Amino acid sequence: MSHPAVAHTLPSYLQADRLGPWGIYLQQVDRVTPYLGRLARWVETLKRPKRALIVDVPIEMDDGSIAHFEGYRVQHNTSRGPGKGGVRFHQDVTLSEVMALSAWMSIKNAAVNVPYGGAKGGIRVDPKRLSRGELERLTRRYTSEIGIIIGPSKDIPAPDVNTDGQIMAWMMDTYSMNVGATATGVVTGKPVALGGSLGRVEATGRGVFTVGVQAAKLIGLPIEGARVAVQGFGNVGGTAGKLFAEAGAPVVAVQDHSGAICNAKGLDVPALLAHVRSSGGVHGFAGADALAPEEFWGVDCEILIPAALEGQITQHNAGRIRARLVIEGANGPTTPEADDILHDRGVLVLPDVIANAGGVTVSYFEWVQDFSSFFWSEDEINARLVRIMQEAFAGVWQVAQENQVSLRTATFIVACQRILNAREMRGLYP
Numbered sequence: 001m002s003h004p005a006v007a008h009t010l011p012s013y014l015q016a017d018r019l020g021p022w023g024i025y026l027q028q029v030d031r032v033t034p035y036l037g038r039l040a041r042w043v044e045t046l047k048r049p050k051r052a053l054i055v056d057v058p059i060e061m062d063d064g065s066i067a068h069f070e071g072y073r074v075q076h077n078t079s080r081g082p083g084k085g086g087v088r089f090h091q092d093v094t095l096s097e098v099m100a101l102s103a104w105m106s107i108k109n110a111a112v113n114v115p116y117g118g119a120k121g122g123i124r125v126d127p128k129r130l131s132r133g134e135l136e137r138l139t140r141r142y143t144s145e146i147g148i149i150i151g152p153s154k155d156i157p158a159p160d161v162n163t164d165g166q167i168m169a170w171m172m173d174t175y176s177m178n179v180g181a182t183a184t185g186v187v188t189g190k191p192v193a194l195g196g197s198l199g200r201v202e203a204t205g206r207g208v209f210t211v212g213v214q215a216a217k218l219i220g221l222p223i224e225g226a227r228v229a230v231q232g233f234g235n236v237g238g239t240a241g242k243l244f245a246e247a248g249a250p251v252v253a254v255q256d257h258s259g260a261i262c263n264a265k266g267l268d269v270p271a272l273l274a275h276v277r278s279s280g281g282v283h284g285f286a287g288a289d290a291l292a293p294e295e296f297w298g299v300d301c302e303i304l305i306p307a308a309l310e311g312q313i314t315q316h317n318a319g320r321i322r323a324r325l326v327i328e329g330a331n332g333p334t335t336p337e338a339d340d341i342l343h344d345r346g347v348l349v350l351p352d353v354i355a356n357a358g359g360v361t362v363s364y365f366e367w368v369q370d371f372s373s374f375f376w377s378e379d380e381i382n383a384r385l386v387r388i389m390q391e392a393f394a395g396v397w398q399v400a401q402e403n404q405v406s407l408r409t410a411t412f413i414v415a416c417q418r419i420l421n422a423r424e425m426r427g428l429y430p
């Protein structure tokens with residue numbers, strides 16, 4: 001209960017009937033609150049981002065006109081360390097979405113116990129409609145605008161949807177020029193030649209695979225022969241699909257923005273990855289049959305990996321899912337209603353906040369390597385990644401068993417306790 005002096009539970013810049021992804025996050029916090037014991041006193045901390053910066057990003061377009069784009073950087077919580085989280089370039093990005101994604105970063109970083117808070121950024125732009133020069137100018141101006149709150153010990157951006165190593169290189173250069181010294185540690189996901197880390201590109205998919213194998217063992221599902229369906233065949237879905245196929249789990253269906261395909265005997269994943277690289281999507285792949293997109297969710301499989309966008313598994317398709325295990329490679333792919341349906345049907349959901357934490361874990365390694373200017377081998381990185389993911393997942397599994405709750409609520413219990421413990425120990429300033 002709020003103090004009567006606090007007249008509103010929602011910030012004035014959000015509308016109660018249009019909360020978007022932030023509304024989903026608030027429901028998740030409400031679900032975990034009964035398990036927080038004395039720390040529940042601090043729970044409002046999690047329901048309000050520490051800092052939300054909205055910036056105007058004006059650039060000169062190639063045709064000589066001036067265009068203005070809306071940009072954001074939200075630092076949800078920094079109790080456990082500097083903010084950390086990606087930057088998304090997408091025409092539909094909203095403040096509510098960036099707030100939710102920043103909050104999920106707080107939870108994720110605490111769940112795998114890397115010393116970061118949570119943050120996220122974005123620009124409302126369709127980058128496919130920009131020339132390379134326009135994209136660079138947009139990235140540089142955005143970085144300058146948010147430069148007042150980011151930095152290697154303040155908040156460290158990284159790639160997300162539609163941003164990549166080149167964009168991180170421009171961000172690092174812009175920030176470095178502004179402070180007058182090369183500051184590689186201001187962003188992660190950089191090219192390896194600029195202080196990036198080996199293994200970063202594959203890290204999220206490798207983490208998805210690692211916890212997937214661990215969970216399969218716990219529910220008695222042999223990986224050898226387990227059929228896998230993947231939505232989204234980009235960085236996360238493509239890598240996870242490749243690793244499952246290499247482990248003897250055939251990828252039988254894939255859906256992306258271009259369409260859906262299937263092959264009950266298993267797709268040739270390396271050939272499909274090459275096809276996606278050359279044509280931009282899975283559509284038209286020779287070694288498969290076309291599948292109507294709405295049929296994708298009902299495909300016969302044991303493991304389903306949503307690795308595209310938010311809000312994909314809903315009350316409308318959750319009842320058709322046949323998998324025993326859903327591994328969330330994407331952020332926020334399952335709505336709370338769908339979560340309940342899957343839980344009631346005995347489908348085990350490995351939630352995003354632990355399942356896709358491999359990316360930020362290797363981002364943490366990149367940041368550590370940048371500080372020491374000493375770089376590790378890919379084998380060392382992968383071994384440390386697997387160890388962190390396995391230990392974090394085992395801890396969450398135990399909490400889920402002890403409290404008889406879903407793995408999502410268990411991950412929130414572990415993470416919120418860590419965040420609020422740090423908050424309590426630090427106390428309120430001034």
Ligand SMILES: NC(=O)c1ccc[n+]([C@@H]2O[C@H](COP(=O)([O-])OP(=O)(O)OC[C@H]3O[C@@H](n4cnc5c(N)ncnc54)[C@H](O)[C@@H]3O)[C@@H](O)[C@H]2O)c1
Nearest residue numbers: 204232233234235236256257307308309329330331356359
């Ligand atoms: N890259 C990372 O390290 C990382 C880390 C954590 C979480 N994530 C999350 O994983 C998800 C995917 O990220 P990514 O880096 O693989 O992006 P990506 O751009 O490499 O791939 C995105 C994939 O989603 C597909 N897609 C887009 N719109 C779709 C639609 N309407 N229906 C079906 N498929 C569609 C695209 O075709 C593509 O295959 C996002 O939710 C992202 O936030 C990524």
